[in-house]
Amino acid sequence: MPGANAGAVTGSEPSVRFVALGGLGEVGMNCAVLECDDTLLVIDCGVNFPDVDVFGVNVILPDFRWLDENADRIAGVVITHGHMDHIGALPWLLALVDVPVYAPRFAMGLIRHQLRDHDFDDEEGLFVAEDGVPIELGPFTVEYVRSTHSIPDTYALVIDTPVGRLVHTGDFKIDLTPVDEPPFDLARFSRIGDSGVRALFSDSTNILREGSTGSEASVRARLLEVVPTLPGRVIMTQFSTNLFRVSAAADAAKATGRRLMLLGRSLQRNVAIARELGLLDLPDHLIVDLDEFERVPAHQLMVLCTGSQGEPRAALSRIARGEFKPFRLSPGDAVIFSARTIPGNERVIAALEDDLVRSGARIIRDRGLHVSGHACRDEQATILRLVRPKSLVPVHGDHRFLAAHADLGRTHGVETAHVLDNGDVLELTATDARVVERRELEPAIADNAVFGTLFGETMKYRKRLGRRGVVIVWLVVDGDDGSILDGPEVLNRGAFDDHGGAIIAEARGELVAAIERLGGRDRMNPDALDRTIRETIRRFVRDEAGTRPVIEALVRIDDGA
Numbered sequence: 001m002p003g004a005n006a007g008a009v010t011g012s013e014p015s016v017r018f019v020a021l022g023g024l025g026e027v028g029m030n031c032a033v034l035e036c037d038d039t040l041l042v043i044d045c046g047v048n049f050p051d052v053d054v055f056g057v058n059v060i061l062p063d064f065r066w067l068d069e070n071a072d073r074i075a076g077v078v079i080t081h082g083h084m085d086h087i088g089a090l091p092w093l094l095a096l097v098d099v100p101v102y103a104p105r106f107a108m109g110l111i112r113h114q115l116r117d118h119d120f121d122d123e124e125g126l127f128v129a130e131d132g133v134p135i136e137l138g139p140f141t142v143e144y145v146r147s148t149h150s151i152p153d154t155y156a157l158v159i160d161t162p163v164g165r166l167v168h169t170g171d172f173k174i175d176l177t178p179v180d181e182p183p184f185d186l187a188r189f190s191r192i193g194d195s196g197v198r199a200l201f202s203d204s205t206n207i208l209r210e211g212s213t214g215s216e217a218s219v220r221a222r223l224l225e226v227v228p229t230l231p232g233r234v235i236m237t238q239f240s241t242n243l244f245r246v247s248a249a250a251d252a253a254k255a256t257g258r259r260l261m262l263l264g265r266s267l268q269r270n271v272a273i274a275r276e277l278g279l280l281d282l283p284d285h286l287i288v289d290l291d292e293f294e295r296v297p298a299h300q301l302m303v304l305c306t307g308s309q310g311e312p313r314a315a316l317s318r319i320a321r322g323e324f325k326p327f328r329l330s331p332g333d334a335v336i337f338s339a340r341t342i343p344g345n346e347r348v349i350a351a352l353e354d355d356l357v358r359s360g361a362r363i364i365r366d367r368g369l370h371v372s373g374h375a376c377r378d379e380q381a382t383i384l385r386l387v388r389p390k391s392l393v394p395v396h397g398d399h400r401f402l403a404a405h406a407d408l409g410r411t412h413g414v415e416t417a418h419v420l421d422n423g424d425v426l427e428l429t430a431t432d433a434r435v436v437e438r439r440e441l442e443p444a445i446a447d448n449a450v451f452g453t454l455f456g457e458t459m460k461y462r463k464r465l466g467r468r469g470v471v472i473v474w475l476v477v478d479g480d481d482g483s484i485l486d487g488p489e490v491l492n493r494g495a496f497d498d499h500g501g502a503i504i505a506e507a508r509g510e511l512v513a514a515i516e517r518l519g520g521r522d523r524m525n526p527d528a529l530d531r532t533i534r535e536t537i538r539r540f541v542r543d544e545a546g547t548r549p550v551i552e553a554l555v556r557i558d559d560g561a
Contacts, residue, residue: 017428021062021064022443024402024420032201039074046089058446063442063444067096077100079107080156080171086170087103087111091118103129109274143157150244152181171374193389198390200384203397216244220247223252232334235333235334235361237339240270241270249302250286263315267305298333305319336364403419423439470493470494473491474486474489475487479559490508490511490537495547507540514535533551537551
């Protein structure tokens with residue numbers, strides 16, 4: 001990746017450069033960098049989660065090569081909130097560079113837990129950011145401004161720079177009646193606008209939705225209406241970080257004389273961190289453990305669990321399949337989905353619902369039982385009117401979201417609106433804003449055993465294996481006369497339906513015949529044997545099964561040593 005110009009300056013004017021390493025043209029993997037006076041400031045550091053064809057990969061990470069090469073220039077990382085698409089890549093970044101990290105309380109609690117999972121022992125350099133307390137990081141002065149979202153302790157960032165004030169909204173919505181948090185402070189954002197804003201970087205996720213996002217208070221009210229009508233056990237599934245929803249469910253449980261059981265490790269962990277930080281008030285007597293819930297009558301139990309997106313190992317999926325012992329569904333149970341269906345998950349969620357209904361449970365989906373955490377079009381218009389930036393840079397969203405957001409900005413008088421891709425370098429001066437460079441990025445992949453690039457050889461090979469299967473041939477020949485000592489053994493791994501071993505048996509016969517047709521010298525030549533095996537298997541499998549598998553030949557010449 002080409003380096004940036006140190007201390008980026010256009011003529012005699014100071015400048016600030018912005019480049020996103022993730023989050024543009026996609027929903028997730030939010031990570032951006034500001035550069036000024038030879039100093040880099042990282043804003044958020046998130047992961048994305050792979051599609052089904054990204055085989056065996058746990059997470060997708062931003063391309064950190066440029067940050068690694070410029071580690072001594074990084075003043076710090078500032079985190080807006082604790083969702084994994086904003087904090088999940090920190091362990092990988094901090095394994096490369098030793099830099100301070102600033103984050104709100106709840107996000108920091110999640111970060112500490114995450115770093116311990118990655119065997120980080122030293123927690124020096126982790127700082128809790130406070131609302132309104134300036135943080136000096138080289139030429140940048142960062143102030144955290146409380147916002148509202150679907151997770152506690154969410155903040156926007158006000159960043160003072162030599163070219164003027166920048167505002168980064170992070171993920172947000174304008175919730176004037178949130179649960180357990182102060183409301184969105186419209187007056188404060190108006191004062192920020194009064195001070196003059198050079199550029200606004202704003203969440204674009206819901207820009208295509210007209211109107212305004214609903215309030216968490218409305219979900220609480222709806223739960224208080226719905227839960228009393230359900231005579232049996234109530235199981236509610238939601239995103240594990242939405243602790244406002246946990247609080248609302250606890251209120252519904254208390255109002256109906258129920259106790260609350262939490263299922264799913266991420267939900268249990270997040271609730272424990274929030275309770276420890278004083279962000280969630282759940283009295284001990286309200287909570288029931290898995291080892292005692294069977295003593296609680298059905299009409300006195302409410303269960304919160306992970307798995308709203310049909311994740312196969314999440315609590316709800318295991319319950320639906322009857323694998324979460326001793327908890328089993330029975331007729332009279334009601335399952336409330338208090339989460340939206342993420343596009344792409346429709347099929348697995350439909351299968352999950354089938355399993356739930358087959359177990360006798362009643363499924364409840366109600367628009368009033370979930371609200372988004374992202375601002376819709378009217379709220380984005382409100383932010384533009386309050387902040388009144390000279391330039392708008394839409395962030396966090398598919399390209400069509402960014403383009404629609406830019407159009408909205410132009411109708412509200414911004415001088416320039418920039419629809420960027422990851423890797424575009426936007427240079428801001430006090431009077432100008434333009435893309436001056438493009439960096440080619442290669443997102444990284446990480447799983448339990450592999451770290452590499454998304455487009456590298458590892459993923460290419462995995463995709464080939466996943467789509468085509470593999471045939472492995474093992475052969476040992478005598479190094480003196482070329483006779484077959486062992487094999488050929490043929491192993492089929494997902495390449496074709498073997499029909500009880502019939503195709504494998506025929507393939508082995510074809511191989512023996514092909515090897516015997518080789519001349520004496522070729523029968524003792526590993527390259528000639530390898531080529532013969534591959535050509536024979538490729539032709540045979542194509543003719544018999546119509547597939548084109550990956551073929552691996554393992555040949556050994558036994559010289560008697």
